[in-house]
Amino acid sequence: MTTAPTGSRARTRQAILDAAITILSRNPAASLGEVAAAADVGRTTLHRYFPERGDLVAAMQAEAESRLVRARLRARIADDTGADAVRRLCQEYFDLGDVLSLLFRDQGPGDQGPGDSAEPAHDKDNKDDKTDKHGQNDHDDENGPGGSCDPEFAAMVRRGYADGSIDPDLPPDWVQSLIWSQLYAGWSYLAEPGASRHEVLRLVLRSVEGAVRPLRR
Amino acid sequence: MTTAPTGSRARTRQAILDAAITILSRNPAASLGEVAAAADVGRTTLHRYFPERGDLVAAMQAEAESRLVRARLRARIADDTGADAVRRLCQEYFDLGDVLSLLFRDQGPGDQGPGDSAEPAHDKDNKDDKTDKHGQNDHDDENGPGGSCDPEFAAMVRRGYADGSIDPDLPPDWVQSLIWSQLYAGWSYLAEPGASRHEVLRLVLRSVEGAVRPLRR
């Protein structure tokens, strides 16, 4: 099996995944036809790689998670002062682009309804099923915006408490919420005026730094 | 016309609107049946007040806009130092609750697709219509998270520049983005851990204040 143009499959799959991130992060309810069009493949081909919409969404989240983890590794959050590490983390996360809003949406304040996020959701059986919450939030270690943050992140923040670069009044998971919301703000700010990517990044870093450091130094 | 239980209509309408804000702010793709159920009215009745989904959405946004404006008036953003005014504004906005995420979603970074936001959108005519943008962004003065902010808000920020309570490096519309994203973060933070409403508000105010004030005072 897969004896011939074997690299082609991976390439097509990736193209679909990239398109899905671009399209579905902006509008989670977009049709598969739109995604296929954006990926420049036929809808048939999309279904060949991801039989159901849920498969595509799952693969997308896995991809996002993967990029997120890589970005975090690049940020070396175990080095330097807490605030320095936070700064590097923001820089790396900022470059995630669409993945940002994708992860951001995946757990807003809402219950997101019975479906899994905001899709038309032809789900077939979880309709009157009062016992939903079918483990939709059983991530492994939680790097995303919501939920409680993971140990390494918390360690970074506590390091900041100790070295005086982060206000001890701010709990680690609040710092995490804060970072994500600032990034999201930056990303959305980027869309409107003529602000350059660099300028916006500067504003984000500036604001996060200010929000996080102790009030009177 | 409307000679009899005339106040009843307004009450029902408001109940539907409130339910719509609660439901659709958490999940913009929720069905009208869910909204009707939440409002404790029949779907028929809902359609009687808002013939098409778009009518409901429009009315919802108008209601949100109205609450937003009232909150802003209560904040008296023309008084005291810039930072004080910002603080009051955040407090008032924080109490908007679901309206917050509603307004927040209404203009994320995305193009939101051809439909108007994230609904299944049985729209019937704006499909291949390249000349859409049927004035969906022709708000009057822009108080919401996106876009450029209005004069009064800008004046408040500039007052902050002058009195030294706001960093002149931060443009007014960035300050606005910042406020909104912090509020959103707070609201979503509220959903997860056992944090109390008051505690979260304190964190939000603390973070906004820190993010906005000049780096070294």
Place this chain on the structure above:
DNA sequence: CCAGAGTGGAACACTAATGTTCCATTCTGG
């Protein structure tokens, strides 16, 4: 060249939501 993987288009049945109509019931003011 040529077998087979990979693809795209068309057609199909199916589902869920929407929007509409009709009618029976309940509430309310005079």
Place this chain on the structure above:
DNA sequence: CCAGAATGGAACATTAGTGTTCCACTCTGG
């Protein structure tokens, strides 16, 4: 009490998206 407003339920046609099947076409490696 009673006329009319207001409502809710049921049934209906319509629409958009989904998932599937089938077939013709195009590459590519051996």
